[in-house]
Amino acid sequence: MNIxxxxxxxxxxxxxxxxxxxxxxxxxxxxxxxxxxVELDYRQSIQPRFMERYRVPEYRPQxxxxxxxxxxxxxxxxGVYNVTTVHDLTYHYYRSGLAKAVHLWEEKCAxxxxxxxxxxxxxxxxxxxxxxxxxxxxxxxxxxxGVGDEFYPIPSVEKKGYLLYIGNGQATYKRYDVxxxxxxxxxxxxxxxxxxxxxxxxxxxxxxxxxxxxxxxEGFGLxxxxxxxxxxxxxxxxxxxxxxxxxxxxxxxxxxxPQHVAQEMAGAVRQLCSCSTQAIIEKGKQxxxxxxxxxxxxxxxxxxxxxYHNHNI
Numbered sequence: 001m002n003i004x005x006x007x008x009x010x011x012x013x014x015x016x017x018x019x020x021x022x023x024x025x026x027x028x029x030x031x032x033x034x035x036x037x038v039e040l041d042y043r044q045s046i047q048p049r050f051m052e053r054y055r056v057p058e059y060r061p062q063x064x065x066x067x068x069x070x071x072x073x074x075x076x077x078x079g080v081y082n083v084t085t086v087h088d089l090t091y092h093y094y095r096s097g098l099a100k101a102v103h104l105w106e107e108k109c110a111x112x113x114x115x116x117x118x119x120x121x122x123x124x125x126x127x128x129x130x131x132x133x134x135x136x137x138x139x140x141x142x143x144x145x146g147v148g149d150e151f152y153p154i155p156s157v158e159k160k161g162y163l164l165y166i167g168n169g170q171a172t173y174k175r176y177d178v179x180x181x182x183x184x185x186x187x188x189x190x191x192x193x194x195x196x197x198x199x200x201x202x203x204x205x206x207x208x209x210x211x212x213x214x215x216x217x218e219g220f221g222l223x224x225x226x227x228x229x230x231x232x233x234x235x236x237x238x239x240x241x242x243x244x245x246x247x248x249x250x251x252x253x254x255x256x257x258p259q260h261v262a263q264e265m266a267g268a269v270r271q272l273c274s275c276s277t278q279a280i281i282e283k284g285k286q287x288x289x290x291x292x293x294x295x296x297x298x299x300x301x302x303x304x305x306x307x308y309h310n311h312n313i
Contacts, residue, residue, distance in 0.1 A: 001035050001036070001065075001066065001304055001305070001308055002038075002061070002062060003029065003035050003037050003065065003068060004037075004038045004039075004059065004061050004068070004080075005029065005038070005068055005070070006067065006068065006069035006070055006071075006073055006075075007022070007026075007039055007040055007043075008040070008053050008069060008071050009022050009070035009071045010022075010042065010043050011042050011053065012053060017087065017220075018071065020222065021085075021087070021145055021296075022070045024146065024148070024293040024297070025296070025300060026039070027293075028294075028297040029297070034301075035304075038061065040057060040059055053073070054102075054106060056074075056076065057075055059075070060077065061075070063080060064313045065079070065081070066080075066081050066082075066083060066307055067082050068083040068304075069082075069084065069110070072107050072109075072110040074110050074113040074114060076113060081307045081311060082110075082113055083114060083115065083307070084110045084111060085117075085119075085143075086107075086111075086117060086119050086120070086128055086219070088218065089124065089127045089131060089219065090171075090173065091103045092104070092127075092131055093173070093217060094173045108132070111128075114139065115139065115311075116139055116140075116141060116303050116307055117135070117139050117141070118142075118300065119140060119141070119142050119143070120142075120143065120145055121220050121245065122142055122241075122244055123219075124219045124220070125140055125142055141303050143299040144245075144299075145220050145225075145291065145293075145296055146291045146293035146295060146296040147225035147226055147228075147292070148198070150198040150199065150202060151202050151205065151225075151226045151227075151229040152202065152229065152231075153206060153230060153231035154202070154203065154206045157203065158207065159206075159207060159209075160207040161207075161209045162188065162190065162207070162208055163188050163191065163208065164191050164193070164205065164208040164227075164232070165191070166192075166211070167194055168195075169192065173215060173216040174214075174215050174216075175214035175258060175261070177258060178212075178214035178262045179192075179212045179214055181258075182212060182269060185263065186266050186269050188209065190212075191204065201226065202226075205226065205227050205230035205231070206231065208227075208232050209233070209269070209273070210227075210233040210269065210272055211223060211224070211232050211234045212265065213234055213235065213236035213242070214237060214261055214265060215236070215240075216237065216240075216255070217240045218240050218241050219241060220241055221241055221242055221245045221246070224236065224245055224246050224250070225287075227284070228246075228250070228288040229284075229285065229288040229289075231284070231285065232281075232284075233250055233251070233272055233280045233281060233284065234246060234249070234250035234251070235251045235252075235265050235268045235272075237252065237254075238255060245291075246287065247283070247286075247287035249283040249286065249287035250283075251272070251280070253265055253267075
């Protein structure tokens with residue numbers, strides 16, 4: 001199978017969740033002898049044009065082939081079959097103005113022109129069908145993200161017992177304000193991290209009392225699995241994709257007003273402080289074991305194979 005991977009995401013972010021997913025996909029595709037891969041890499045081999053992310057790629061591939069973009073681009077050419085991955089739909093709910101209008105135009109064009117659409121959770125698929133009811137459901141595939149072996153319990157780590165929050169506080173739906181209020185209500189230090197190495201992040205998970213995940217919306221929620229695999233309890237809201245990904249390996253509170261969520265999360269934190277966390281930690285590890293990047297890759301490859309089969313390539 002001929003696959004063209006459009007690495008445009010690397011011009012938009014270096015360490016975000018989408019980049020993590022794309023890194024894991026490329027790592028496996030490069031050594032898969034069933035695939036003949038071409039990468040459009042705008043950091044090295046290709047000079048990006050002005051506003052490259054919104055433009056049709058100049059590349060003209062050998063056909064037939066599959067074009068899989070890392071961020072809402074398609075290649076309108078005979079013999080090219082396009083795949084789009086939808087990681088979340090936050091722009092619909094939490095953005096406004098010109099930024100929202102431009103993104104939704106970009107998103108809609110990619111969805112309209114794609115032969116297959118990968119959703120990272122069942123919740124994202126449901127959201128997509130509600131927002132774009134004209135999409136044929138047979139074009140949609142749910143492919144869960146994975147979690148890597150770089151997250152694991154460190155036996156010798158010194159437990160420092162802080163509350164861990166992943167994010168920079170800028171995305172309002174991530175509810176940094178709730179995390180701050182939980183810290184105030186419990187009197188436990190809040191450690192916030194947004195850009196560290198995977199090894200450092202694993203250490204932080206190991207040192208923490210728990211990961212606070214007060215987000216109002218997630219397309220998937222990678223930090224939940226990272227924390228669970230590292231043996232860190234998770235306290236989160238029961239909403240969007242979070243129950244689907246988290247399973248019963250943590251403590252969830254009802255989705256409600258920020259004030260009520262903070263109070264309920266503070267209660268969950270106090271519960272962690274007053275009893276053994278071993279059962280929660282073990283359930284978290286068991287849940288995280290359901291997800292792997294190998295499975296993610298195999299299911300993504302199955303999407304490519306279906307396209308080849310359905311079009312008699």
